[in-house]
Amino acid sequence: MEPVARFLRLPDTKWVFPQAPYKSDKSGYTWFDGNDETGWKYKDSFKIISSLIQDLIDQGFKYNEIFLLGFSQGACLTMEWIIRQPFSIGGIIPIAGFIKYKDRFKIDANLENKETPVLLIHGDRDKVIFPEESEKALKLFDELGYSVNFNLVSAGHKIPLKAKNLITDFIMAI
Secondary structure, three states: OHHHHHHHOOOOOOOOOOOOOEEOOOOOEEOOEEEOOOEEEOHHHHHHHHHHHHHHHHOOOOHHHOEEEEEOHHHHHHHHHHOOOOOOOOEEEEEOOOOOOHHHHHHHOOHHHOOOOEEEEEEOOOOOOOOHHHHHHHHHHHHHOOOEEEEEEOOOOOOOOOHHHHHHHHHHOO
16 A cells, blocks of 8 residues: 555655454455354454554544545455444545445444545456445445445556546545
C-alpha cells in the first residue's frame, strides 16, 4: 500500500500501514484465517484496526479525518469492521472486495456508524473477485442507509491508476 500512498500524493496526510496478523499458507500475511469448514478467524484483525483508530484519535485526529482504504482482503476487512462500530469515520474505500456472509452483515450492522461514506471501486476485468461482489456490497450498504458510491473501472484485480482521482476527490470532499 505504500506505493499507493506515494501515488495519491494527498497533502497533509498521515498514512498508517498495519500488518495483517495471520500467517498465510503460501507467503506473507492475511487478514482472515481459516476456512468454511473450521470457521474464520478475524478478531485479531478487528483489534488491529480498532487500536489503530484509537491511536489516531489519541494523537488528535478527529473521527471524520480518518479513512480506511483496503484492497481485496483489506477491502473485505474495511467493510466488515466499519459496520460493527459505534461511531462513523471519514470514509472507507474498499477496492476489489466482497462481503462473504451477507445476512450476517445486515444483522451485525450498527447503524450508529452509517454516516461513514463508502467508495466502492472494482475492476471490470477482475477474475479473482468478480465485480458483481462490489455490486452486491453496494446493494447491502444502500439497504442499510449508508451514503455509498460504486465505480467500475477498466482493470483486473489491482488498484487501478484510474482510481486516483476517485480516491482523491472522495477524501478531499470530506
